[in-house]
Amino acid sequence: MNVDHVATIRQARGGVEPDPVWAAALAELAGAEGIIVHLREDRRHVQDRDVRLLRQTVQTKLNLEMAATDEMIGVAAEVKPDLSTLVPEKRQELTTEGGLEVAGNPSGIGSAVERLHAAGIKVSLFIDPEPDQVRASREIGADVIEIHTGRYADAAGQGDRRAEFKRLEAAFELGLDLGLSVSAGHGLNYVNVQPVVALGLVSEFSIGHAIISRAVLVGLERAVAEMVVLVKTPVPGLLEEWR
Numbered sequence: 280m281n282v283d284h285v286a287t288i289r290q291a292r293g294g295v296e297p298d299p300v301w302a303a304a305l306a307e308l309a310g311a312e313g314i315i316v317h318l319r320e321d322r323r324h325v326q327d328r329d330v331r332l333l334r335q336t337v338q339t340k341l342n343l344e345m346a347a348t349d350e351m352i353g354v355a356a357e358v359k360p361d362l363s364t365l366v367p368e369k370r371q372e373l374t375t376e377g378g379l380e381v382a383g384n385p386s387g388i389g390s391a392v393e394r395l396h397a398a399g400i401k402v403s404l405f406i407d408p409e410p411d412q413v414r415a416s417r418e419i420g421a422d423v424i425e426i427h428t429g430r431y432a433d434a435a436g437q438g439d440r441r442a443e444f445k446r447l448e449a450a451f452e453l454g455l456d457l458g459l460s461v462s463a464g465h466g467l468n469y470v471n472v473q474p475v476v477a478l479g480l481v482s483e484f485s486i487g488h489a490i491i492s493r494a495v496l497v498g499l500e501r502a503v504a505e506m507v508v509l510v511k512t513p514v515p516g517l518l519e520e521w522r
């Protein structure tokens with residue numbers, strides 16, 4: 280469960296509520312098996328204080344999303360999240376737009392992976408579902424790949440969506456064949472997550488916007504609990520419809 284959006288609402292007034300640390304505790308009580316926050320360079324939503332408190336309060340796993348910069352590697356080395364997910368970061372973007380360019384910059388990303396490993400932190404790379412990116416991630420020693428599901432989630436028609444679904448499946452399979460743990464995230468919601476779950480290839484889902492959007496209407500605990508059921512319950516026969 281990604282709680283960045285809770286911090287976004289707090290920052291809209293610059294006050295103390297709602298507190299993403301409280302939201303994380305409620306999410307865990309409702310069945311979330313990990314808490315994710317993205318500490319951005321511009322601190323537009325999550326703050327350093329959130330990350331430090333979450334390190335003390337999260338009972339499941341803390342995944343710190345971050346850019347591969349010296350500053351962020353320093354924060355991670357101090358806070359020691361259970362996992363650091365390296366993401367590309369642009370100031371102008373509304374959310375993380377594309378995957379990390381690992382194949383085109385193996386030494387740059389590789390040195391960040393090495394430094395995080397030296398601090399005892401496992402590393403996930405957020406990449407597009409492209410074979411070159413998956414292979415490069417393996418080569419530079421990533422522990423986990425998080426495959427970007429945004430193009431699948433945003434596909435306009437059923438034809439495009441099926442094509443994107445196939446790309447996801449191939450990337451998940453390649454990652455697993457290479458011995459990586461495979462996660463998925465971005466744009467997943469209560470409808471489009473089910474076919475991905477049905478593949479049975481993804482060990483973790485990283486979901487924020489859809490859960491917080493539903494939480495505004497039905498409450499956080501219900502929104503989290505409903506998503507937990509979806510990601511844990513493959514729908515029989517659903518995959519056949521997608522093949």
Ligand code: PXP
Binds near residue numbers: 366463
């Ligand atoms: N994974 C990564 C790496 C992300 O940057 C984000 C967005 O913060 C997500 C997953 C979650 O995406 P969404 O909010 O669309 O569920």
